Amino acid sequence: MALKFIKRLSSGPAPYFTLGALLLTLAYLLSAATQDSSRLNDLFLFLFGVGILSLILLAAILIRSLIRLYRDFKRNEAGSRLTIRLVTLFVMLILVSTTIVYSFSIHFLHRGINSWFDVKVEQALNDSLELSRTTFGIRLRTLLRQTRMMAGVLSELPESDINHNLRELTQLSGALEIGIWSIDGKLITSSIETPAIIIPNQPNKAIFRQLQQEKDYIGLDPGENGDLQLRAAVRIPKNPALLEDRILHVLFPINERLSSLGKTVQDAYTDYKELSYLRKPLITIFTLTLSLIVLLTVLASIWFAIWISRRMVLPLQELADGTQSVASGNYNTQLTSAGHDEIGFLVRSFNQMTQRLTQARNATQRSHRQLEQQTNYLGTVLGSLSSGVITLDDKLHLKTANVTSSTILSINLQHRLEQPLTQLVEKSESLKDFVQMIFDQIQQHRSWQHQLELHLNKRHQTLMCRGTPLPNKAGWVIVFDDVTTLMQAQRNAAWGEVARRLAHEIKNPLTPIQLSAERLQHKYLPLLPDDQTELLNKLTNTIIQQVDAMKDMVNDFSDYARNPSLQLADYAMSDLIQDVLTLYQNNPDHHVSLLKDQQPLQVKIDSNRFRQVLHNLVKNAIEASEEADLSVVVQLSYKRIQENYSNWLELKICDHGPGIPADMLAKLFEPYATNKIKGTGLGLAIVKKIIEEHHGIVWAENISPTGACIMIRLPLEDFKL
Amino acid sequence: MFTLMLLVSTSSLAGNFKVQSAEISKIGNGYILDATISYPLTPRVKEAISNGVPITFLQQLELVHSIAIFGKYWQWDKTLWTTSLRYELRYHALTEQYVLKALDTEHYRNFPSLDSALTALGTIKEVSLPPEHLANTDGLIFQIRSGLDLYALPTPMRPGALLSNKWQVTSPWKIATWP
Numbered sequence: 001m002a003l004k005f006i007k008r009l010s011s012g013p014a015p016y017f018t019l020g021a022l023l024l025t026l027a028y029l030l031s032a033a034t035q036d037s038s039r040l041n042d043l044f045l046f047l048f049g050v051g052i053l054s055l056i057l058l059a060a061i062l063i064r065s066l067i068r069l070y071r072d073f074k075r076n077e078a079g080s081r082l083t084i085r086l087v088t089l090f091v092m093l094i095l096v097s098t099t100i101v102y103s104f105s106i107h108f109l110h111r112g113i114n115s116w117f118d119v120k121v122e123q124a125l126n127d128s129l130e131l132s133r134t135t136f137g138i139r140l141r142t143l144l145r146q147t148r149m150m151a152g153v154l155s156e157l158p159e160s161d162i163n164h165n166l167r168e169l170t171q172l173s174g175a176l177e178i179g180i181w182s183i184d185g186k187l188i189t190s191s192i193e194t195p196a197i198i199i200p201n202q203p204n205k206a207i208f209r210q211l212q213q214e215k216d217y218i219g220l221d222p223g224e225n226g227d228l229q230l231r232a233a234v235r236i237p238k239n240p241a242l243l244e245d246r247i248l249h250v251l252f253p254i255n256e257r258l259s260s261l262g263k264t265v266q267d268a269y270t271d272y273k274e275l276s277y278l279r280k281p282l283i284t285i286f287t288l289t290l291s292l293i294v295l296l297t298v299l300a301s302i303w304f305a306i307w308i309s310r311r312m313v314l315p316l317q318e319l320a321d322g323t324q325s326v327a328s329g330n331y332n333t334q335l336t337s338a339g340h341d342e343i344g345f346l347v348r349s350f351n352q353m354t355q356r357l358t359q360a361r362n363a364t365q366r367s368h369r370q371l372e373q374q375t376n377y378l379g380t381v382l383g384s385l386s387s388g389v390i391t392l393d394d395k396l397h398l399k400t401a402n403v404t405s406s407t408i409l410s411i412n413l414q415h416r417l418e419q420p421l422t423q424l425v426e427k428s429e430s431l432k433d434f435v436q437m438i439f440d441q442i443q444q445h446r447s448w449q450h451q452l453e454l455h456l457n458k459r460h461q462t463l464m465c466r467g468t469p470l471p472n473k474a475g476w477v478i479v480f481d482d483v484t485t486l487m488q489a490q491r492n493a494a495w496g497e498v499a500r501r502l503a504h505e506i507k508n509p510l511t512p513i514q515l516s517a518e519r520l521q522h523k524y525l526p527l528l529p530d531d532q533t534e535l536l537n538k539l540t541n542t543i544i545q546q547v548d549a550m551k552d553m554v555n556d557f558s559d560y561a562r563n564p565s566l567q568l569a570d571y572a573m574s575d576l577i578q579d580v581l582t583l584y585q586n587n588p589d590h591h592v593s594l595l596k597d598q599q600p601l602q603v604k605i606d607s608n609r610f611r612q613v614l615h616n617l618v619k620n621a622i623e624a625s626e627e628a629d630l631s632v633v634v635q636l637s638y639k640r641i642q643e644n645y646s647n648w649l650e651l652k653i654c655d656h657g658p659g660i661p662a663d664m665l666a667k668l669f670e671p672y673a674t675n676k677i678k679g680t681g682l683g684l685a686i687v688k689k690i691i692e693e694h695h696g697i698v699w700a701e702n703i704s705p706t707g708a709c710i711m712i713r714l715p716l717e718d719f720k721l
Numbered sequence: 722m723f724t725l726m727l728l729v730s731t732s733s734l735a736g737n738f739k740v741q742s743a744e745i746s747k748i749g750n751g752y753i754l755d756a757t758i759s760y761p762l763t764p765r766v767k768e769a770i771s772n773g774v775p776i777t778f779l780q781q782l783e784l785v786h787s788i789a790i791f792g793k794y795w796q797w798d799k800t801l802w803t804t805s806l807r808y809e810l811r812y813h814a815l816t817e818q819y820v821l822k823a824l825d826t827e828h829y830r831n832f833p834s835l836d837s838a839l840t841a842l843g844t845i846k847e848v849s850l851p852p853e854h855l856a857n858t859d860g861l862i863f864q865i866r867s868g869l870d871l872y873a874l875p876t877p878m879r880p881g882a883l884l885s886n887k888w889q890v891t892s893p894w895k896i897a898t899w900p
Contacts, residue, residue, distance in 0.1 A: 034876070042872060045880050132815055204830065206837045220816035221831050228816065266815040270773040273814070274875070277772035282877040 016304055019058075023300055026051055027293045034289055044285075051292045058299040065306045078324070079317030083309045090305030094298055102294045109286050117276055125269050132265045135258070136220055140230060143252050144218040146173060147232040151248045154180070155237040166191040176229065176251040177201060180236070183212060183245040203249050207233050211247055221251075222266075227259045315343045322350055331357040386481070392438075393475040396421045408463070408482045409434065410456050430456050434463070441467055442476055451483075460666065462487050492689065495671050499557035507554045510547050517543035556682045560671070566606040566693055573601045573638055573649065580614040581636070590622060595637035603649055603714060609690045614653075616683040617710050621655035624708070628658040640716065647716040654709040659702040668700050737761055738867050740895035741843075745850065745863060747900045752850040754782070754897060758843040758867045762835075765887040766869070769878070770819075770835065775811040777824070777873035778842060782806070783894075784854055785862045801854045801861070807870065808842055863897040 030051060033044040069087065072080035150169055157165055162180070170178050170191040179190035179200040185208055190200040207217045210233075217233040230252040235245060254262070315335070322333045333354050335347045379402070382389050388405030390413065392398060397420050401413035411428050421438065424431050433454055441448045452463045465480040521540035525533055577594050584592040618634055625632045638651045660668060669688035672681035687710075691698045696714040703709055743756040758780070762770075770776055784802040789795075807824040813831070819838040822829040832838035850863065868891030871882045882888040 042879075044876070045883055048880070129814060136815075204832060204837065204841070206833050219818070219833065222813045222816050222818060222820055262815055266813065269814050273773040277769065277774060278875055278877045281881050285877050285880060 016307055019300055020304075023054070023296050026054065026296070030289050030293060034285055048288070048292065051296065055292065055296055055299065058296065058303065062299055062303050062306075065303060069306065077317075078320040079313040082316060083306075083313045086309035086312065087302075087306050090309065091302050094301045094305065098294055098298050098301075102290070105290055105294075106287060109290065110283060113279055113283050113286070117279065122272065122276070125265075125272050128265050129269050132262050136228075136230075136254075136262065139254075139258075140218045140220070140232075143230055143232055143250075144216060144234070147218075147234050147248060147250050148216065150178075150250065151234045151236045154248060155239050163189050163191075173250070174252070176253050178251075179249045181208075181247045181249055183208065183235075183247060188246060200249075201251060203231065203233050203247075207231075207249075208247070211235055220254075220262075228254045228262050230254060312343075315339075315347055319343075319346060319350060322354070326354060326357065331361050388480045388482075389477065391470070391475060391477045392421060394473055396439075396442075396475075398424075399475065405480070408461075408480065430454060434465075437465065438467070438476075438478060441465075442469075445469060452480075460484065488692070491670075495685075496561040499561035503554045503558040503561065506550065507558075510551055510554065514544055514547040514551075517547070556686075560682050560686055560689065566609070568604050568606055570602050570604055571607055571610075573603050573651075576603075576605075576607060576610065577614065577636055577638070580611055580618065583615075584618055584622070584634075587632075590632040590634070592618060592622075592632075592634045593636070595635060599640070601638065601640060601649060601716075603716065605694060605714065606690075609693070613687050613690050613712070616687050617653045620683055620710075621653060621657065621708075624657035625655050630657055630706070641713075648713045649716055651712040651714070652709050653712075654703060654707055656707040659706055660700055660708045665700055665702075669698060737763060737890035738892035740865055740867065740892050743863075743865050743895050743897035745897050745899050751852050752855055752900075754845060754848045754850060754863070754865070756845040756848075756865055756895075756897070758845070758865075758892065760839040760843055760867075762839070763887050763890065765885075766890070767835070769874075770810065770812055773812060773814065774875065774878070775809050775873075777870040778808045778810065778867065779870050780806040780808070780845070780867045781865065782848070783864050784850070785864065787860055787862050789860075798862075802851050809873075810838060810842065858899055861899075863899075864894040865897060866892045866894045868892065 026047065029043070029047050033047050069080070069084060073084055150173060153169070154162060154165070166178055166180070166189060169175075170193055176194065177190065177192045177197075177200055180188040181203070182188055185202070185205070187200060187202075192198070192200060203217075210217050214235065216235065217231070219231050221229050221231045223229045231249070232252065233247055233249045236248050238245065318335045322335050325333045331354055334351050337344060337347055337351075382400075382402035383404070385402060385404055388402065388408045390398060390401040390405050398413060398417055401417065406413045409424075409428075409431060411424065411431065413424075416424065416427070421435055425435050431454075433452060437450060437452050441450055447466070447468045449464070449466045452465055454461045454463055461482055462484045463480045464483045465478060467476050467478045469476055517540045521537065521544075525536055528536055574594065581592050581594060584590055614636075618636075621634045622632050625634075633656045635654050636652065637654075638649055641648050641650045669684045671685040688698050691712055691714070694714055696712060698710065698712045701709045701711060738761070739759050741757045741759055743754065745752050745754050760778070766776060782804050783800060786799045786801050788797045788799065790797050809822045809824055811820050811822075812818075813820050816831070818831040818833055819835055820829055820831055821838050821842055830838075830841065832841060845865075855861070869888060871879060871888055874882050
């Protein structure tokens with residue numbers, strides 16, 4: 001509760017001004033209370049207590065503020081150092097100035113109060129008192145004597161005359177009052193000058209006691225209003241007629257002048273004495289009051305100093321925080337405005353700066369986004385191109401490459417961006433020609449176009465490359481197309497046309513030729529002499545056989561030229577191969593076998609055409625071995641492989657024949673590329689055509705020690721990355 | 722405020738003053754009080770007197786009706802009548818006399834010594850009690866005490882005197898005996 005109160009007190013500007021006003025009021029009340037005539041006199045202690053309480057409260061608030069300041073400093077919070085420095089400065093200023101004022105005030109206070117008193121004055125007063133006493137002393141002695149004489153006279157008077165003589169004595173002596181008292185304090189008779197007073201003044205017991213000891217009394221008595229009178233009391237000499245001892249008690253007036261002088265001396269002396277006595281408590285009270293007010297002022301000032309320092313540093317702190325947040329990338333930082341001074345100007349400038357920064361950043365982001373969109377657009381366009389596009393910088397480092405370029409070159413160019421082109425060669429030897437060609441072509445410093453034959457990926461590829469220099473000699477953009485298929489298609493189309501024509505043009509006259517030869521044999525054989533029949537027989541048979549062969553050839557051509565659509569269906573590979581192989585396993589000299597894969601493979605193919613492929617290949621293998629007079633051992637095997645992120649079925653047909661001559665390997669699958677004695681030279685061309693219709697590839701390899709393998713790869717449906 | 726301070730001082734500190742005796746006697750239909758109070762002054766007070774500072778003495782008389790609510794353990798006191806007699810004692814330097822003045826009546830007496838003045842001050846004789854409350858004296862308590870009126874001191878001395886125990890000399894209440 002108390003902490004909460006202190007917390008609420010020590011926040012915001014209002015409490016500081018309230019406190020200031022309260023302190024001023026308290027200081028005024030305290031100083032008023034120390035005035036002698038003030039009505040606040042009685043409240044001094046209460047006010048002092050309030051002052052002490054405020055002091056404690058203020059000290060608590062101050063300690064809390066200082067602790068907070070120290071904590072901030074320890075945490076290294078922004079602005080805490082400056083605040084501490086300001087506070088230290090203020091505190092030093094306050095302490096120094098207040099200490100000086102305080103010490104001077106105390107000094108003047110002491111001097112001021114002490115200057116009221118002077119040894120000489122004191123001595124003079126003492127002396128005047130003594131003088132007065134001496135003056136009165138002389139008179140006292142005279143009056144004592146007179147009183148004794150009066151007592152002597154009275155002692156000799158008879159009892160009855162006393163009353164009468166007493167009045168006479170009063171008038172004669174000029175006394176105010178004469179009374180005769182018994183020694184134990186009873187009034188016997190009296191005579192009073194003043195008619196208004198009836199009861200005589202009774203001497204007090206101390207006088208009676210003194211008289212009982214046979215000592216006469218004479219003394220000054222302070223009377224009403226401070227004027228003086230003389231009191232004398234003597235024992236009346238013993239009268240044998242009387243049983244008791246009597247006392248004569250006389251009050252004498254004092255000359256008015258003397259009385260007033262004595263009164264003045266007495267008053268001055270008493271006042272001076274009292275004042276002198278009160279000097280210490282007076283100084284103490286003034287010092288205490290002054291100290292309290294000074295302490296309150298110092299504490300309040302320090303508190304105010306802390307507050308004002310914080311207030312001064314706050315905008316700077318905000319600025320520091322704002323700058324930090326801008327530095328860390330938050331450009332939206334806006335500070336609350338801080339007045340109309342220089343700091344306020346700074347804050348406004350900061351806000352303007354961050355606004356501009358935000359605008360600039362937004363503009364940059366917008367343009368960046370646009371650029372990104374354009375790049376994406378370009379990337380998408382380039383990616384969807386069927387041509388490979390790569391760009392090189394002036395140092396022939398690969399800058400960009402689209403997807404197709406990687407596909408064509410069978411190397412992931414995305415992983416080799418920013419690398420020199422020559423590193424491609426290290427990775428893939430087959431790209432050597434490609435790189436070399438680029439090096440050669442860019443010497444010209446102008447656009448170029450070149451067709452390049454590459455043996456990539458076990459395939460023969462034809463690339464059409466075009467290079468264009470980028471503006472400002474920033475490099476090159478090279479576009480290349482895989483025209484293999486195109487060229488192949490062109491060749492196939494040409495061959496197809498040839499075959500179609502051949503079939504059409506040649507097949508028609510063949511049947512009449514064959515029929516004519518048979519007719520010739522049939523009709524003229526019996527007519528010829530026996531020695532010539534054999535010749536005729538031989539000639540016509542030759543014609544028939546050659547026409548048959550030519551028919552086969554033409555059929556092959558028409559087969560090749562035919563281009564029916566594929567009838568695709570799922571087939572188990574092993575069943576398909578086994579079906580074909582059974583046709584060749586009747587001959588005991590032929591060892592045609594299938595090495596089965598562990599897992600059954602389903603392939604989507606046109607079964608009839610694929611059978612033709614198998615027939616052609618197996619037949620080719622057998623024939624090759626037979627021609628070389630080698631044992632016929634043909635092995636078929638297939639398996640699933642993964643390459644270029646695709647699943648493939650790889651079918652291998654291997655023989656142990658003489659192998660394929662090296663110069664034949666490249667064009668083995670082209671029409672009429674044969675070294676066989678028999679055959680049309682279209683068998684492997686047809687194989688290649690069918691495989692390519694299935695989107696597969698086919699190639700030949702020689703194996704050691706002897707033999708050759710025909711490799712077929714067909715894409716599998718379950719394409720997986 | 723004054724009563725509060727007086728009560729606080731009596732409760733916290735044993736007073737130096739002491740009411741030696743307090744007796745009530747019946748004269749005719751009325752009652753009178755005789756009491757003696759001893760005033761042993763502390764050196765601090767004596768010093769003040771000798772320096773001319775007038776000291777005010779208080780004699781407080783109180784008539785309380787005590788009603789027993791729960792035996793003698795819990796009683797409800799109702800003050801019927803109260804009075805304060807104030808006397809000022811000061812030293813007259815010129816005549817070397819001590820002047821004792823009753824502030825209520827302006828009546829004064831002189832004494833050659835402090836002791837005689839204090840003895841006179843401490844002797845209360847035949848003070849008549851208010852007859853209107855004394856028709857029935859059952860359950861009535863008459864009590865008396867004496868102390869110094871510190872608020873009558875000069876201002877500079879007052880805070881010191883109020884806080885110092887050398888000035889806290891108020892006597893405890895003394896219950897007077899009924900005849």
